[in-house]
Amino acid sequence: MSSFSVTDPSPRSKWFAGTLVILYALITMVPLAWIMLTGFKSPSDAISYPPKVVFEPTLEGYVNLFTTRTRQTDEYLQANPPKTWYEEIVREYDMVIAGPSKFGERFLNSVIIGFGSTFLSIVLGTLAAYAFSRFKIPLADDLLFFILSTRMMPPIAVAIPIFLMYRQLGLSDTHLGMILLYTAVNISLAVWLLKGFIDEIPREYEEAALIDGYTRFQAFYKVVLPQAATGIASTAIFCLIFAWNEYAFAVLLTSGTAQTAPPFIPTIIGVGGLDWPAVAAGATIFLLPVMIFTILLRKHLLRGITFGAVRK
Amino acid sequence: MAQIVIDRIRKEFGDFTAVRESSFTIEDGEFFMLLGPSGCGKTTTLRMIAGLELPTSGQIFLDGEDISQKPPSQRDIAFVFQMFALYPHMNVRKNLSYPLISQGMPRAQVRAKISEVAEILGIKDILNRPVGGLSGGDRQRVALGRAIVREPKAFMMDEPLGALDAEFREHMAEELRALHDRMNATTVYVTHDQLEAMQMGDKIVVMNNAVVEQFGTPQEIYDKPATMFVADFIGSPSMNFLRFDGVIEDGARWVSLDGVTLNVPRQLQGAAGTLVFGVRPEHVALTDTGRYRGKILASEYLGTTQIVTLATANGEIKARIDSAQTAAIGETVGLEFDARKITLFDEASGTAIRSTLNSEVLAHG
Numbered sequence: 069m070s071s072f073s074v075t076d077p078s079p080r081s082k083w084f085a086g087t088l089v090i091l092y093a094l095i096t097m098v099p100l101a102w103i104m105l106t107g108f109k110s111p112s113d114a115i116s117y118p119p120k121v122v123f124e125p126t127l128e129g130y131v132n133l134f135t136t137r138t139r140q141t142d143e144y145l146q147a148n149p150p151k152t153w154y155e156e157i158v159r160e161y162d163m164v165i166a167g168p169s170k171f172g173e174r175f176l177n178s179v180i181i182g183f184g185s186t187f188l189s190i191v192l193g194t195l196a197a198y199a200f201s202r203f204k205i206p207l208a209d210d211l212l213f214f215i216l217s218t219r220m221m222p223p224i225a226v227a228i229p230i231f232l233m234y235r236q237l238g239l240s241d242t243h244l245g246m247i248l249l250y251t252a253v254n255i256s257l258a259v260w261l262l263k264g265f266i267d268e269i270p271r272e273y274e275e276a277a278l279i280d281g282y283t284r285f286q287a288f289y290k291v292v293l294p295q296a297a298t299g300i301a302s303t304a305i306f307c308l309i310f311a312w313n314e315y316a317f318a319v320l321l322t323s324g325t326a327q328t329a330p331p332f333i334p335t336i337i338g339v340g341g342l343d344w345p346a347v348a349a350g351a352t353i354f355l356l357p358v359m360i361f362t363i364l365l366r367k368h369l370l371r372g373i374t375f376g377a378v379r380k
Numbered sequence: 381m382a383q384i385v386i387d388r389i390r391k392e393f394g395d396f397t398a399v400r401e402s403s404f405t406i407e408d409g410e411f412f413m414l415l416g417p418s419g420c421g422k423t424t425t426l427r428m429i430a431g432l433e434l435p436t437s438g439q440i441f442l443d444g445e446d447i448s449q450k451p452p453s454q455r456d457i458a459f460v461f462q463m464f465a466l467y468p469h470m471n472v473r474k475n476l477s478y479p480l481i482s483q484g485m486p487r488a489q490v491r492a493k494i495s496e497v498a499e500i501l502g503i504k505d506i507l508n509r510p511v512g513g514l515s516g517g518d519r520q521r522v523a524l525g526r527a528i529v530r531e532p533k534a535f536m537m538d539e540p541l542g543a544l545d546a547e548f549r550e551h552m553a554e555e556l557r558a559l560h561d562r563m564n565a566t567t568v569y570v571t572h573d574q575l576e577a578m579q580m581g582d583k584i585v586v587m588n589n590a591v592v593e594q595f596g597t598p599q600e601i602y603d604k605p606a607t608m609f610v611a612d613f614i615g616s617p618s619m620n621f622l623r624f625d626g627v628i629e630d631g632a633r634w635v636s637l638d639g640v641t642l643n644v645p646r647q648l649q650g651a652a653g654t655l656v657f658g659v660r661p662e663h664v665a666l667t668d669t670g671r672y673r674g675k676i677l678a679s680e681y682l683g684t685t686q687i688v689t690l691a692t693a694n695g696e697i698k699a700r701i702d703s704a705q706t707a708a709i710g711e712t713v714g715l716e717f718d719a720r721k722i723t724l725f726d727e728a729s730g731t732a733i734r735s736t737l738n739s740e741v742l743a744h745g
């Protein structure tokens with residue numbers, strides 16, 4: 069395309085758009101950068117005013133995040149010199165490491181529940197979307213509307229019935245319970261998004277596979293699934309972000325074995341004063357999986373997020 | 381290789397009937413044309429033969445076996461889709477090997493088979509290319525390759541040239557026909573282009589509005605149309621229809637139009653009411669002596685021939701005559717018709733009246 073093309077933006081408007089995007093990115097990145105920096109500050113730097121942009125980085129926040137510590141007598145400290153770099157950090161406050169904190173466990177819970185429910189939502193959502201897209205289902209439109217209607221109120225509105233039901237069924241504070249709950253919330257989104265993507269895939273591809281001697285199920289997973297990869301990837305990201313960040317149900321339904329990171333991170337505050345660097349470190353680590361997942365799938369996401377508007 | 385018998389198949393989508401009680405037979409090795417205007421049910425018929433759609437009623441026999449309710453994978457029929465439907469996430473080689481892998485063919489054999497087919501179609505050098513960037517012609521060849529590679533009993537082709545440039549179509553049509561002659565596989569080919577059907581087909585079925593209008597060789601369909609629709613749809617320009625009121629006795633050898641007696645093939649059926657005198661433009665001659673008169677309205681020069689449009693007492697008529705003959709606009713001339721080639725129709729039903737010309741064709745159509 070030459071610069072004379074009518075459809076191409078002029079250099080001026082390109083420059084303008086670029087500036088806007090960068091400005092917007094800066095605004096949204098500032099809190100993120102703030103959190104990430106705070107994780108590497110000492111407690112006093114973290115709360116100093118005006119805020120410090122230049123500071124001496126320390127891993128104190130991360131050590132505090134992953135450990136529990138106790139104060140010890142001077143004799144004990146003298147008799148047991150620190151053996152590792154993280155013990156050394158703790159010694160500055162005349163403390164020793166008593167053991168690992170619960171953060172690792174909670175983080176793992178988040179991973180299991182977040183990815184587990186995403187996987188389940190995608191599997192069920194893809195199968196349902198395929199059926200809605202390709203088969204004659206009696207009352208298909210009503211069913212689709214019904215599925216969507218589960219999203220018309222905030223999920224937390226049904227917190228009490230779910231709380232009682234889960235207690236009765238023994239699903240409270242279990243991984244399975246949380247996976248089922250997040251799947252139930254996400255599945256309507258998954259079905260609707262994926263149906264849109266599958267509708268866009270011409271039926272001829274599957275029919276060609278049927279003609280080529282494959283069963284309908286083989287045609288589905290060998291031909292339709294690869295074509296739907298874009299849609300599946302973007303739907304998966306939406307599902308994961310919801311399940312990963314969900315706070316209200318997690319507070320209500322989990323307290324121990326299945327507690328996820330979001331309700332846990334604020335409780336760090338309670339341990340010996342406001343440990344902002346540890347909270348920030350927790351938030352930073354908590355961000356990583358979704359970020360990595362999104363970056364891994366971004367090639368699909370960029371195309372998928374337009375919801376097939378410009379495919380082909 | 382196979383014979384396909386279609387016996388009164390019918391297809392309904394809800395309360396819409398896409399195909400209505402159609403019957404015809406495709407002989408082993410035939411290049412068979414399903415011809416008709418858009419929306420008449422050609423694709424639906426083809427899909428029923430391949431098993432992508434199940435008929436509401438009626439049967440389809442492949443070599444004597446009723447296959448009408450079998451899944452496509454058990455029919456051994458290949459299908460070339462209108463838009464080719466090559467698997468977009470695979471390269472050319474993968475596309476070609478796909479139907480072989482489903483049969484569990486060993487790898488070495490698959491490779492050998494693919495290079496053989498690639499050789500036939502001249503696509504050896506693009507085997508490792510993704511299908512996305514291929515030209516229309518190459519896509520077409522790959523689609524054909526995917527169909528022929530497994531040596532099916534029959535081929536279904538849904539307007540396979542429809543997606544190609546006009547210039548390339550003719551070339552591809554020849555290639556297709558040559559491929560068929562080489563393999564001699566029963567082929568059912570859907571088209572809405574009557575020229576394509578006439579040029580390529582051994583047999584033609586003409587469909588209109590969900591029904592089979594006529595079924596026969598291109599010559600039969602052209603010379604002995606069973607209905608006014610077929611007469612009008614086939615040929616360019618199409619058959620002339622001169623309407624007149626009259627009565628035909630069984631055995632009549634002439635009709636009277638505007639008081640002029642015109643010879644026709646011996647009629648084998650009586651008819652009365654509004655009748656139609658059907659004559660192809662090339663069977664109309666302009667003479668000074670002809671008693672049936674027409675006034676020249678226009679002339680279209682086509683090189684060796686010209687198409688002259690005339691007004692007559694029974695409506696407009698087109699004649700294809702030698703371009704050397706002068707045809708002055710406004711002049712009134714005599715018309716003579718080739719009596720052996722005339723078909724009479726009953727206007728109300730739109731069907732041909734039986735005569736010595738068409739009785740054989742009408743009996744099986």
Ligand SMILES: Nc1ncnc2c1ncn2[C@@H]1O[C@H](COP(=O)(O)OP(=O)(O)O)[C@@H](O)[C@H]1O
Nearest residue numbers: 393396398416417418419420421422423424425
């Ligand atoms: N799956 C379907 N559901 C409803 N109507 C259909 C379906 N497939 C085809 N039709 C209708 O049947 C008629 C014949 O279609 P088709 O066989 O594709 O025609 P052709 O190939 O001759 O153009 C059309 O009016 C079309 O709209």
Ligand SMILES: [Mg+2]
Nearest residue numbers: 419422423538
């Ligand atoms: Mg069609």
